[in-house]
Each structure stands twice: as C-alpha cells, then as structure tokens.
Amino acid sequence: MQRKVIRAALIATSLLCLSQQKVQAQTITIGDRVWYDVNRDGRQDSGEPGVSNVTVKLFADANGDNVADNATPTATATTDANGMYAFNNVTAGMYFVQFPIPVPAGYTGYTTQGAAGVPQDQWSACNVNTGKTGTHNFTATYLYKDAGLLKNAEISGTVYDDNNAGTPDGTVFPNVGVTLQKDGVYASANTTDASGNYTFSNLVPGNYTVVLSVGGGYNNVGSTDATPLDGSTNVTVGNSNVSGVNFGLNYKPTATNDNLNNQTPGTVATVSNILSNDSDPNGGTLSKDSLSLVAPSGATGITTDAQGDVTGFTVPNQGTWALNSSTGAVTFTPQSGFTANPTPINYTVTDNAKLTSNAATITVDYNTLVTLSGTVYNDINGGTIDGIPTNAINALNALLVNGAGNVVATVPVNTSGQYKFTNVTPGDYSIILSTTAGTVGQAAPAASLPSGWANTAEGITTAGDGTANGSFAITISSTSISNADFGIEQLPTPTSNTAAAQHNPGGTNSATVPATEFGGTDPDGGTLTSLRIITFPFGITSITINNVTYTAANFPADGVSIPTNAQGQPTQNIAVDPSSAGPSKVRIRFKITDNAGKESSDAAILDLPFLGIIKGNVFNDVDAMNGNDMVDGSGINKPSGQQLYAYLLNSAGLIIDTATVTATGSFTFNKAAENTTYTAVISTTNAAIGSSNPSVALPSNWVNTGEQVGGVTGN
Known part of the structure; x- marks a missing residue:
C-alpha cells in the first residue's frame, strides 16, 4: 500500500510537469526501490524489507552503449527507510541507473537481474556484476528501476x-x-x-x-x-x-582380556587392576571408577555404584565376584567346596567422552592338584639313576620347596626307597633329599645324607640334572609325576697296609712299590676304578708314576690319580727313591674311587719299610783289647779250620738274617729295619732264619776277646 501511495505522488508530480510543457522542456521521475531479496528468487515478495541509505546514481548515456557519457552523474539519490529512491525533475532522455559496487555493507551481491517469470514491477533491474541497469530512453516517468540485494x-x-x-x-x-x-x-x-x-x-x-x-x-x-x-x-x-x-x-576405549592362572583350588583369587592393560586410542585417560562388570544371566546379589556401574554379583554354585572401583582389582571368592574354574565374566570401561569399550573377559584358572613321587636308588655305578631302592637305613626325607625357599611338604622316604607328595599345586619347585625333615612354611634345610653316603644323580630323567647335589628344580603342570628320582651310594673305603720290608736300593735308586700293597672295598658291591695319591709321600726324594717322576717341588697340589683294577690295585708302575740310604720307612697317603665316580672320604696309609745293612768283622785279636781297648787284629773266618757264621737276632731272640763270615773276617746283614734293636751273634753252628737264639760257639782253644760297634771302645 505504501508503494502505491508513493508512486501516485510521483505520477501526480509528472502530470503537473506536463501541464507546464508549453513553457519548458519535459521533466520526468526515474526510480523505485532497493530491497533485500531474502529468499533469493529475484522477486520483491511481501515482507521482504527495503534497504535504507543506499546511494543510487543516474548517468546519461546518449549513445546507449551502457557507458556513462561522463563521470559526473546526472542525479544522485539515497534510499529512504523503505528502500525507496527517486530522481525527480530529470530531463527525458537516455540514461542508466548505477547501484553501488561494491554492494552495501552487510550484503554480498545483487539478486538475479530480470528473473524469469517475474513481472517487471517486481523484478530486479540491476546487473549482478556491474550494478548497472540497462540504458533506457526515458520519455516519461519510470518507476521500475529496482535492485535486489542478497546476503550469503x-x-x-x-x-x-x-x-x-x-x-x-x-x-x-x-x-x-x-x-x-x-x-x-x-x-x-x-x-x-x-x-x-x-x-x-x-x-x-x-x-x-x-x-x-x-x-x-x-x-x-x-x-x-x-x-x-x-x-x-x-x-x-x-x-x-x-x-x-x-x-x-x-x-571407543579398548578393554583387553585379563587372565589369572595357577591359582590354588578353593582359595580367593584376585586379578589386580584390570584397567592396567586397557587403553584409550585417543590418548585420553581411563579411570578405575568407570569400570563396570557385566552381570551374567542368572547372577544374583548384583551391586552397583553411584554411576550405575556393576561392582559385584554372585554366580550360583560357583562364588562371588567383586570389583574394587578404587584399585581396579577384581576378586573371585569361591563358595565352600567349589574347586573348579569359574565361568569367565566380562567387563567394560567408559572413557571421559562417555564412550563404552568392548566387553573384555576375566578368566580365573585354578590348578588341578597332582601327585609328585619318586624313588631313591642305591646307585652303585653312577651314570644313569638306577640300582636297588634304599632309604639309607631309614635316615632320609624328601622335601618339596617353593620358589621362596620354604618347605611346602615333607615326607620320609620309606624302606622301599619311595616317597610321595599328594595334592600338589602345579608350579615351580625344588625337591631336596635330606636327613632333616624340615618344617612346612619354614626355610628348607640343606640337602644331606648319612655319613659315608654320596649323591650320584637326581632328576626326572635317568641322566639326572647334572649336578649330583641332592636337590633339583622341577616344574609341575597339570599331570602327575612319578619319576622324580635320586641316586645315592655308599663311599668306597681304602685299605691301610704295611708292606713287607724290602732292601733299600740306596743312592738315587728307586724301589718298586708292589701294586698288591694297595686296595680298598666298595660297601655297595661296586668295583674300584682308581686311586689318588693325595700328598707327596713321606720319606722319599722322588716318586715315579707311569714313568713320570715327581719331587716335592712339582708334585700336583691335588695329587696324582692312577687307574686301578676292580680291587683298587694300580695298573701303572709306581716306584719310590727313599731319602735315607739306611733302614727307613716310606708312607703313601691315598684315596680310592669307585665305578660310580665317588671318592672315599677318608685316606688310607701304605707304609713301605726299607731294610738297612749291618756290616761287621771277626778279628784274631791277639792282644785281647789289652793294648788300645779296641777290637782289632787280622781278619779270620775259620779258626782252627771251622767256619764261622754271623746271625742277626730280633728282640724275641729269633734269627732274621744270617751271613757266612768271609775269608777276610767280614760279614753283612741286609735285613735291618730302622729304629730296631738287634743282637749280633757269631757261631760255628749253621742255623736257619727264624730259628731260636743260637748258642755262641767257637772251636776249642778259642775264646771271645771283645765286641764293639763303630769306633767306640769294645766290651
């Protein structure tokens, strides 16, 4: 209605001008409206507002090329509050209207020029790029030069x-x-x-x-x-x-399955912090109080926290599950008598973005209790674990020990050499063979055997674990073990001996040590394989073993081992050089080893006595020691043609050596032992070794004048 009133006024003005045509050139009004084309359809729709304060210019274009004849506009107008403008009192002619470029602030362009299907009195006459209308030959008032503005x-x-x-x-x-x-x-x-x-x-x-x-x-x-x-x-x-x-x-956050294995049947099992292996792919932080258990079908006693997260429930005939929202730990408490594996449950976690993870599974596996048993063998040959079962005279115990070194179970080894642990939870253990029973829950005693016994092998294979120390590690799974065996044996015993006396070779000469003088026994009935001379023998300058000569300077610190026959007699030659040329004793200390490779704990002693030489002379002492108190004179062996014999008697008065006096009056005894008192006797009687004390007998008309030892005064 407002537009019609405005147009009527403009027309009235034009008519008024026409009535004065006779006295001046014809003037007209050109104009119309600038509006906001809200729906961008190129039509002035009802309710679309006019745009105020828009400067509009009218340019003369006499040749109609849509280019202004000069830069100065013919007229300028500004739109009012309703977007209306008018160029009044304009001389009729060729003109175009220029709307502002760039478009007024707050707008982004002009609507479609001469939109199809839109009447001329409702369209936009403005070129969207130049802001110009077309050049028009205005001969009368023209109120259709509108421009529609757009907002993008x-x-x-x-x-x-x-x-x-x-x-x-x-x-x-x-x-x-x-x-x-x-x-x-x-x-x-x-x-x-x-x-x-x-x-x-x-x-x-x-x-x-x-x-x-x-x-x-x-x-x-x-x-x-x-x-x-x-x-x-x-x-x-x-x-x-x-x-x-x-x-x-x-x-969404990612929840990962949690597994708790090797639990003891019938005990409470706790999975610590199930959140620890969960993650937020976006790098966000997951909170333990956003964990929620998923109650399975049939669960009872379901509990929730303030956020509605499930924190616990009971699975009938199995037990109760509980979530600690502060630590993230989930605990399964089996009901009395339930020792099987509980049905796995699920849980979720929600992140700070309120997204809930996939459902992860919590699985608790209880171990199947098994039996662990074995046998102790009297293993006389070492190597593989075998032999006759034994308990070493009721002195042995088998102990099951955990990783902390504490006794889990202890049982005596029976008279058949067997032991058995029942209701053993799978895991890693050690088994110890000991003379001490130990106490369950306390630190395990050391492996030990009765005196005179030694370990040969132990383990679940016949070869053992390679240590032979009475203890071995064992991993127990869900299958019982019946071959956790031990091999032990009694140590061999070397035999001490004093060999028959032999002649001292004297000088740097060596004497052979008879192999038969060595020996020992194996109480288990095994055989002997070697002996070891443990120290450099006493009373010698050197010892030669299998053609290798040792002195005190080069004798090995750990001794010398020598192979033997089954009786412990060496199969290599042994010879010693006594350090004394006279009567002396050589002492050899040795240990013996059996076919189980075990050496005797004690050493035996082999004493080798060497005999000295006693020499003397029989003189025809014509001065009867009256001149110098010495036995002297010329040597004689057949006074009055009767042969003289010399005898060496021991303390029992038995002859141990004899000698026939030589033509020079000399005689020699070769069987004198060290540190022994003897009696020397001469007689015309020829007596045998071992006979009793012979009488001193000389030919008639001959008498004894004296006896002496060394250079001392005779008696």
Whole structure:
C-alpha cells in the first residue's frame, strides 16, 4: 500500500510537469526501490524489507552503449527507510541507473537481474556484476528501476577429536565429511579443512540439518544441540550467518582380556587392576571408577555404584565376584567346596567422552592338584639313576620347596626307597633329599645324607640334572609325576697296609712299590676304578708314576690319580727313591674311587719299610783289647779250620738274617729295619732264619776277646 501511495505522488508530480510543457522542456521521475531479496528468487515478495541509505546514481548515456557519457552523474539519490529512491525533475532522455559496487555493507551481491517469470514491477533491474541497469530512453516517468540485494548466509563449525564429551573441543579433526540437508532433503556436502573447519555458504533462510559422516571406528560424542550423540544438528538460518555448529568425535576405549592362572583350588583369587592393560586410542585417560562388570544371566546379589556401574554379583554354585572401583582389582571368592574354574565374566570401561569399550573377559584358572613321587636308588655305578631302592637305613626325607625357599611338604622316604607328595599345586619347585625333615612354611634345610653316603644323580630323567647335589628344580603342570628320582651310594673305603720290608736300593735308586700293597672295598658291591695319591709321600726324594717322576717341588697340589683294577690295585708302575740310604720307612697317603665316580672320604696309609745293612768283622785279636781297648787284629773266618757264621737276632731272640763270615773276617746283614734293636751273634753252628737264639760257639782253644760297634771302645 505504501508503494502505491508513493508512486501516485510521483505520477501526480509528472502530470503537473506536463501541464507546464508549453513553457519548458519535459521533466520526468526515474526510480523505485532497493530491497533485500531474502529468499533469493529475484522477486520483491511481501515482507521482504527495503534497504535504507543506499546511494543510487543516474548517468546519461546518449549513445546507449551502457557507458556513462561522463563521470559526473546526472542525479544522485539515497534510499529512504523503505528502500525507496527517486530522481525527480530529470530531463527525458537516455540514461542508466548505477547501484553501488561494491554492494552495501552487510550484503554480498545483487539478486538475479530480470528473473524469469517475474513481472517487471517486481523484478530486479540491476546487473549482478556491474550494478548497472540497462540504458533506457526515458520519455516519461519510470518507476521500475529496482535492485535486489542478497546476503550469503552461512552455516559453519569445527569438528574435534573430543576426549571429554560435553561441549565439543579438543584436537581439530581434518578430512571429515559433512552433509547439509534443507527441510530433510540433501542440499550440499563439504569436508573439514586442516583446521577441522567446514562452511556451507549462500544459504537462504530456512531450516537446515548438518549431518556428520562418521567412519573409521569413530563415534559421535558431542554437538551443539540437545542430542549430542546422533551426529546431526538442526540449524535455522535467518538473515545472518550461523557459526559454531561444532561436533566432537572419539574412538571407543579398548578393554583387553585379563587372565589369572595357577591359582590354588578353593582359595580367593584376585586379578589386580584390570584397567592396567586397557587403553584409550585417543590418548585420553581411563579411570578405575568407570569400570563396570557385566552381570551374567542368572547372577544374583548384583551391586552397583553411584554411576550405575556393576561392582559385584554372585554366580550360583560357583562364588562371588567383586570389583574394587578404587584399585581396579577384581576378586573371585569361591563358595565352600567349589574347586573348579569359574565361568569367565566380562567387563567394560567408559572413557571421559562417555564412550563404552568392548566387553573384555576375566578368566580365573585354578590348578588341578597332582601327585609328585619318586624313588631313591642305591646307585652303585653312577651314570644313569638306577640300582636297588634304599632309604639309607631309614635316615632320609624328601622335601618339596617353593620358589621362596620354604618347605611346602615333607615326607620320609620309606624302606622301599619311595616317597610321595599328594595334592600338589602345579608350579615351580625344588625337591631336596635330606636327613632333616624340615618344617612346612619354614626355610628348607640343606640337602644331606648319612655319613659315608654320596649323591650320584637326581632328576626326572635317568641322566639326572647334572649336578649330583641332592636337590633339583622341577616344574609341575597339570599331570602327575612319578619319576622324580635320586641316586645315592655308599663311599668306597681304602685299605691301610704295611708292606713287607724290602732292601733299600740306596743312592738315587728307586724301589718298586708292589701294586698288591694297595686296595680298598666298595660297601655297595661296586668295583674300584682308581686311586689318588693325595700328598707327596713321606720319606722319599722322588716318586715315579707311569714313568713320570715327581719331587716335592712339582708334585700336583691335588695329587696324582692312577687307574686301578676292580680291587683298587694300580695298573701303572709306581716306584719310590727313599731319602735315607739306611733302614727307613716310606708312607703313601691315598684315596680310592669307585665305578660310580665317588671318592672315599677318608685316606688310607701304605707304609713301605726299607731294610738297612749291618756290616761287621771277626778279628784274631791277639792282644785281647789289652793294648788300645779296641777290637782289632787280622781278619779270620775259620779258626782252627771251622767256619764261622754271623746271625742277626730280633728282640724275641729269633734269627732274621744270617751271613757266612768271609775269608777276610767280614760279614753283612741286609735285613735291618730302622729304629730296631738287634743282637749280633757269631757261631760255628749253621742255623736257619727264624730259628731260636743260637748258642755262641767257637772251636776249642778259642775264646771271645771283645765286641764293639763303630769306633767306640769294645766290651
């Protein structure tokens, strides 16, 4: 109505001018309106507002080329509050109207010029690029030079990798597809830029929906409307841009299965902090109080926390599960008599973006109790564990020891050499053979055997574990073991001996040590394989073994081992050089080894007596020691033609050596032992070794004048 009134006024003015035509040139009015084309259809629709304070210019164009004849406009007008303008009192002629370029502030362009199907009095006459109308030959008032302005309304926002839900924020998320719908119909599509931003431009007022295209496992966690998890936001566009239509995306956290193995049947089992192996792929933090058990079908006594997370329940006929929301620990308490494995349960964890993980499984495995047994053998040959079962005269115990070194179980070895542990929980242990029983729960005693016994091998194979120390490690699974065996044996015993006396070779000469003088026994009935001379023998200068000569300077610190026959007699030659040329004793200390490779604990002694030489003379002592108190004179052996014999008697008066006096009157005894008192006798009687004390007998008319030893005075 307002427009019609304004136009009527302009026409009236024109008519008034025509009535004066006779006295001046014809003048006209050119103009109309600048308006905001809200719906961008090129038509002045009812309710679309005029735009005020727009400067409009009229340029003369006499040749009609749509280029101004000069830079100075013929007229200038400014739109009023309703967007109306008019160039009044304009001389009729060729003109075009220039609307401002650039467009007025707050607008982005002009609407379609001469839109199809729109009447001239409702269209926009303005070129969208130049702001000009076409050149027109105005011969009368013309009120159809309108211009429609446009506003390019926008919807914009940002997509975030949002770890905390609520208002979308966090790290920007590029390359996310965003779709725009208008009134439920697809309108446009876009993709977020490197900064996570998107924009939909050139939008007409109306109702829109921005929809996020989520993929790659991401989930909607936030938006700017009341339904933040559906990935879409409804937006009403009016005459201005709509910004901040933001979205938050996030991965779900990942929960990982937890397994607790090797539990003792019938005991409480606790899985410590099930959250420890869970993760948030977005780098967010997972909280223990966001854990929730999943109660299985049929569970009773279900408990929840303030957030509604399940913290416990009971599975009938099995036991109770409980979650500690402070530590993340989950405990299974079996009901009385239940020793099997409980049915695994599930749990989830929710992150700060309110996304809940996959369901992970908690499994508790209880061990199957098994039997562990073995045999102790009198293993006389070493090597493989075998022989006759024994308990070493009721002196042995088998102890089962845990990794902490404490006794788990202890049993005596029976008279058949056997032992057995029952109801053993699978795990890593040691088995010890000891003369001490030990106490369950206390530190295990050391492995030990009765005196005179030694370990030969132990283990679950016949070869043993290679240490032969009375203890071995064993891993027990779900299968019973019956061959955790030990091999032991009694140590061999070397035999001490004093060999028959032999002649001292004297000088640097050596005497052979008879092999038969060595020996020993094996109480288990085994055989002997070697002996070891443990120290350099006493009373010698050197010892030669298998053609290798040793002195005190080069004798090995650990002795010399020599192979023997089954009786412990050496099979290599042994010879010694006594350090004394006279009567002496050589002492050899040795140990013996049996066919189980075990050496005697004690050493034996072999004494080798060497005999000295006693020499003397029989003199025809004509002065009967009267001249110098010495036995002297010329040697004689057959006084009055009767042969003289010399005898060496021991303390028992038995002859141990004899000698026939030589022509020079000399005689020699070769069987004198060291540190022994003897009696020397001469007689014409020829007596045998071993006979009793012979009488001193000389030919008639001969008498004894004296006896002496060395250079001392005779008697």
